[in-house]
Amino acid sequence: MSGEVSPPQCSRAGCRAAASWLIRWRNPRIHGADRWKSWVACDEHRDYLREFLAARSFPLDVSPLAREVSGP
Ligand SMILES: [Zn+2]
Numbered sequence: 001m002s003g004e005v006s007p008p009q010c011s012r013a014g015c016r017a018a019a020s021w022l023i024r025w026r027n028p029r030i031h032g033a034d035r036w037k038s039w040v041a042c043d044e045h046r047d048y049l050r051e052f053l054a055a056r057s058f059p060l061d062v063s064p065l066a067r068e069v070s071g072p
Helices: 046-054
Strands: 021-025 037-041 060-064
Touching (some): 037 046, 046 060
Antiparallel strands (some): 021 060
8 A cells, every 4th residue: 555645844944844734825026916825834833934924015824734634
C-alpha cells in the first residue's frame, strides 16, 4: 500500500513544522483580482504571517487547512 502523504510545511522561512492553516492573499499592485497566492502556516506562525500581510494592507483570508479524509 502507498499513499503516505507528508503534511505541508509552514511557509515561514526556517520553520519545518507541519502546517495546519491556509493563508490566501494577494498583492493588489502586482496581482489581478482573481489571482491569489497561498501560504500555509503552523499554529505558531499563523499570526506572524497574517500580521506580515496585514501590515502591507494585502487582502487575505485565513482558514483551517483542509485534510483529505477518505471514509468515515
Ligand atoms: Zn511555522
